[in-house]
Amino acid sequence: MNHSKSSEPETPPSVTKATWCAVRSRKEVNLQIERLKSEGISTLRLGIDCIKFNTKKGLSWYNWLLPTLASDFELELIFDNFFHCPPSATHRKHSFHEIVEYFIHRHGQYFTLVELWRNPANRVKHDIDENIYSEDVIFTATWAKRHGKKVSLGGIQTIDFEWITKLISSQFFGTIEYLNIDKQSEDEWRTNTKFFERTLRSLFKAKGLNTQIITTDDNLVNFQPLKEEIAC
Template structure:
């Protein structure tokens, strides 16, 4: 079990450290069921009511990963209000022996989680690949051509609030157009470690 603190590269792995992590993203590794019960107990005793759960989209595209998340999300959702944080660029740690498995798009993964587990969360967080820059003319002129924006739009259509993370200061033109579309409620600009909040208008 790995926890990444918000706006930090620090990672901790013990339940006592996890309980103390404020506003952290919890990445529950495949087949760590034995730690989940202890995690739930420790955080409930500490008065925690909401947690951020990391979703590796590459793992969620495999049958083993889908089975894992189908167990994990309801198990946690029975005790906490969840905010799912989707990472679409980190390599899967799950080895797949199924040669016909194909990676699902970010919007497909988000839709699956909303369809099967939407009762456990009201908001999602989409993580942009930190290596990717959005300052090319095609991405600025047509923001909906980007997979991240399409997934955010689709999630909003499905009734979920959306935040974006790992956005860089260099992407300011792209961010400006995105905020004017009222698609997302919050954008974390990692270059300055600040939040750009904007109320969602229907």
């Protein structure tokens, strides 16, 4: 499953779906696969739920799901970095970096690009003067790039602006394919996303960066759950 060999950053394909597939019935997923194929979908941006991965059934599920989907679609993986994990939760069987590392080593032949999200907790505690490379998403992005994967940052919000400008200054974005702005998370996005996007484009242009900027759209597939999902 190879993407274009062009050295230019790739804009996500037009016939693409972002898919968050719950741990559930394999038969139902196979039916959904046939539906997506009939719609002409060629690429799936597959969301990886880090909380579910940290369960025995979740690990088994993803080990089945990736090769199954890869037989019919080009895959790009989205890692949510415990985005929905309660702030008070401290114990994690596997860290964000370990999860991404697992997928690259175990299923790396099925995808060439990973989209990494910033953990919301880091938005609260981040000190702009600290070493940005110590944050899990930056460390993981650097590691994934060294292992031959294209890397993008997703789930970006206006609150991340100062953090992003520091990344631009560090030349980190020279290795990033695209930046995905999340305009659906908060009501405020309806009024300031365009300004935020224009500002970042200007900064990228001024620094001579080829990183593309996209915004989260409504082109999502949430495989319809059965009456009862598999308990995790």
